[in-house]
Amino acid sequence: MRKIDARGSSAFGVVGSGEYDVTQTAEPADRVETPSEGAPGPKAKPLGLILTFVVAFVAIGGVALFFMSQTYTSPNYPNGVQVATSLGTTVVAGKAVPHVALQFATYPDSTGSVGGKQIHPSGNPSWPAYGLTNQWQVPAHSLVTLTIRQYDSGGALNNPFFAKIQGTVGGTATVTSPSGVTKTVTAWDPNNVGHTFTMRGTPGVDPNFFVNVPLPTNANLPNNNNDPDAGQYYTVKFSFMSGSKGTYAWNCEFPCGQMVASFGGVMGAYGFMSGFVHVV
Amino acid sequence: MSFEEQVDEIEANTILGGQPFFSRPAGKIFIIWLAFTIVGVLIGVYAPHHLLPAFRSPEGGDVWATMVFFTVLAAPVAALVYAIAFYSIFAWRHKGADPDVPPPDAEPQRGNGPVTILWLGVSTVLVVVLLFWGITVWSAQQVVHPNALQVNVTGQQWVWTYSYPGTGVETRTLDLPLNRPVQFNITSVDVTHGFWPAALGVQVDANPNVVTVIRTTPNSLGSFTVQCSQLCGLYHAFMNNQGAVVTPTQFAQWLESHGASPTAAANVAGTKNVLTSAVRS
Numbered sequence: 001m002r003k004i005d006a007r008g009s010s011a012f013g014v015v016g017s018g019e020y021d022v023t024q025t026a027e028p029a030d031r032v033e034t035p036s037e038g039a040p041g042p043k044a045k046p047l048g049l050i051l052t053f054v055v056a057f058v059a060i061g062g063v064a065l066f067f068m069s070q071t072y073t074s075p076n077y078p079n080g081v082q083v084a085t086s087l088g089t090t091v092v093a094g095k096a097v098p099h100v101a102l103q104f105a106t107y108p109d110s111t112g113s114v115g116g117k118q119i120h121p122s123g124n125p126s127w128p129a130y131g132l133t134n135q136w137q138v139p140a141h142s143l144v145t146l147t148i149r150q151y152d153s154g155g156a157l158n159n160p161f162f163a164k165i166q167g168t169v170g171g172t173a174t175v176t177s178p179s180g181v182t183k184t185v186t187a188w189d190p191n192n193v194g195h196t197f198t199m200r201g202t203p204g205v206d207p208n209f210f211v212n213v214p215l216p217t218n219a220n221l222p223n224n225n226n227d228p229d230a231g232q233y234y235t236v237k238f239s240f241m242s243g244s245k246g247t248y249a250w251n252c253e254f255p256c257g258q259m260v261a262s263f264g265g266v267m268g269a270y271g272f273m274s275g276f277v278h279v280v
Numbered sequence: 281m282s283f284e285e286q287v288d289e290i291e292a293n294t295i296l297g298g299q300p301f302f303s304r305p306a307g308k309i310f311i312i313w314l315a316f317t318i319v320g321v322l323i324g325v326y327a328p329h330h331l332l333p334a335f336r337s338p339e340g341g342d343v344w345a346t347m348v349f350f351t352v353l354a355a356p357v358a359a360l361v362y363a364i365a366f367y368s369i370f371a372w373r374h375k376g377a378d379p380d381v382p383p384p385d386a387e388p389q390r391g392n393g394p395v396t397i398l399w400l401g402v403s404t405v406l407v408v409v410l411l412f413w414g415i416t417v418w419s420a421q422q423v424v425h426p427n428a429l430q431v432n433v434t435g436q437q438w439v440w441t442y443s444y445p446g447t448g449v450e451t452r453t454l455d456l457p458l459n460r461p462v463q464f465n466i467t468s469v470d471v472t473h474g475f476w477p478a479a480l481g482v483q484v485d486a487n488p489n490v491v492t493v494i495r496t497t498p499n500s501l502g503s504f505t506v507q508c509s510q511l512c513g514l515y516h517a518f519m520n521n522q523g524a525v526v527t528p529t530q531f532a533q534w535l536e537s538h539g540a541s542p543t544a545a546a547n548v549a550g551t552k553n554v555l556t557s558a559v560r561s
Contacts, residue, residue, distance in 0.1 A: 049373075158469045159434060161441045161450055198439070200518060207505070207522050210452055249518045251438065261470030261488075263437045268514050 079117055079133040081278065090143050092169070092241065098142040105149035105233070106195045106215060106252075107131050110272055120272055127266035128152050128195070128256055134275025140245045143169070146197070146213075150234040154194035154217030154254060158261055162198065162253040163190035165238070167211035173238035175216060188214040194234075196253040199277060205246030212253070213238050248277040305371065313356070313363035320355025324348055333479045336500040336525050340481030342417045349413060353406060421482070421495055425461035428495065429548065433466040435473030435486035438515035440506055446548050447540035454506055454523035456498045457531040457549055466492045474509030477523055483509055498525040 084100035091097075105114075110123030110131070119131035138144045157163055164187045165173050176182040194217040201209040216234045251274040257267030266272045301307040328347045335341055374383055431454070432443045443450040454477065456462055466475050468486040476483040480496045508519035526534065532549035536542055545551075 159436050159441065161434075161439075161452075166452075200439075202518055203520060207520070208453070249515060251515055253436075253439070255470075261437070263470050263513065267437070270514060274514060 079121075079131075081135045081137050082133050084136065084138045084144065087145070092143055097241070098139050099145070100138055100142055101145045101147070102136050102138070103147040103149075104133075104136070105131055106152050108152040110266075123272075124266070127269075127272055129266070129272040130195075130252075130275065134271050135278065136275075137278045137280060138242050140242055140279050142242050143239055144242050145237065145239040148197060148213075148215060148236045150194050150215040150218050150236060151231050152194045152218055152256075154192065154215075154256070156191040157193050157196075157214075157253065158255050158263075159253075160190035162196050162212055163188050163193060163214050165213050167199075167209070168213060168238040168240045173213050173236055176235040176237075177216075178218075178232035178234065188216055190214075192217045193254050194218055195256060195273070197250060198253045199248055199250040201243060202247055202249050205248065206243035209243040209248065211240045214254075242279050245279050248279060250275055250277055305367065308371070309363050309367045312366055313359050316359030316362050316366075317356045320359055321352050324351030324355055327351075333504065334500075334502070335479055335481055336498050336502060336504055337480045337482075337496045338499060339421055339496045340479060342420065343481040346413065346417055350410060353410065357406070423495070425463070425495070425497075427550070428461040428463040429457065429550075431456075431462060431464050433464050433475055433486065435466070435468040435475060435508065435512075435519075436470050437513045438508070438519040440473075440475070440508070440519065440521055444535065444540070444548055447535050447538075447544045449535055449538045449540050451538055452521055454521070455531060455534045456523065456525050457528040458501055458525055459497065459499055460528065460550060461495060461497045464494050464496075466494065471512050472510050473512050473519070475506070476509040477504055477506045479504035485510060501525050501527070 082102065082104070084102045087099040087101050089096045090099040106128060107114075107119050107130075108128050109125060110118075110120035110127045110129035111125050112119050112123075114132055117132050120127070120129045123129060165171055165185065172184050172186055174182055174184050175188075193214045195215045197211070197213045197215065199209070199211040201207050213236060215236050218232070218234055252267070255262030255267070256273060257263050258265035267274075302311065325348060328344055328351075332344055332347065333340075335344060376383060430445050432445065433454075434441045434443070439452060440454075441450055441452055442454050464475065464482070464484075466484060466486045467490060468488045470488060472488070473486040474483065475486050475494075480498065482494045482496050484492050484494045486492065503522055503524045506521050506523055508516055510516075512519065528549050528551045532542075532545040532551045535545035535549060540548070
């Protein structure tokens, strides 16, 4: 067996031993002339290579196109989308605009039922929820009057910023206690908040839109979770001007969940204390 | 093929074989490397114009220059790796009759001092240059301005809020006066967030129980977006808001419109002397 000195034949160095066995580079005659049965021969390789690149291109391009085509669409909610009720038109800042109304509630127990519908179909007995749905639809550039029944208890906010009413008409809301006393407020005690209704534009949709209304804590929890509407509640009513068409996100900023800063659990699970407002 | 012909073929196919340079593997790899390098440099020079926002601070300019400089320096290094890989895939692909039988391994290559020195030398120079550049840019942002506007930034799931000490103003929008150094004091009340006003060229994590400081000087009028750069929960994607760089007078008016007294607004906005002078004149 003859050895060939490969020193000087490489750009990056010499062969470790200074030599290699040239006979290893020659194909055995039987392999050259008798390709293994069933295996693609040399002529099939360019096709395989091309196919590999095509598949890779399609896969990479497909993933890229998939991500590029993704625009956020809110998940479906079993209880559907609640469409605001029309109240005709009203004059705001000297201009007649459509006026619509929505009414919903915050419940301490998402497994309860109202009108035969479970508040949250995948509810957890210890998780509060807005209900009966978490998605609402209102017309664009309209006056929207929300009436929220607050059945749940509460406590202190992580940030008193959310105790201030923001983005509503006049910067105010009216709060009616279970005993029937109504007050107009611009803020609420940050240590006695049950939940907040906090709504903002999503990226690309009215980025400056922001509404925040704290809901008072309710010490009179309903005794029967199967009929939460039988309990006592605070009524919080306010109006705001809806923005441009698009999907707006809302959530609660009161730490009513579990774990870190009480923003885990129910706060990290879509649909209980979060949702979307569809402005059409 | 005779034994001598096999030897000739092996030598011709080595990376620095006896053929004309551009017919050898080394020459072909060089051409591919050159093409890839040109593409990389062009990407480094032109891509930031399309990928980065319109910067409104010197720090933003530093970020832009760093992106370009680092990409241009990295281009020939990355191109060399890709060129060798690209050439290897096509030219040195196993063409044996039986694709299931791999070719025998070659002996490992060791002991080329010049190549080792060149490789280590180039790598060292590149890393030192990049380190020096990075430290220089970073140091420039650490300069403390005694007259800097203080802005307390609080991140929480899933809203940024800003307060301006001395004014009583706390907002969800971040307005800043033109050409006034700003010091952001950043924290979080729950999980880790990432404070990222990209157009200002600064970004830092907002950590609970810790106040992190970053500084910038807005030097261009206009709006910008603040985003959260740390995946922070359900509505992380919606944790953004608008900011604006405005004139000092507009800034004072903006503070007043958010509840600051005229005196406090003028003091914090730095327009007190200007207004006083205007009254005197």
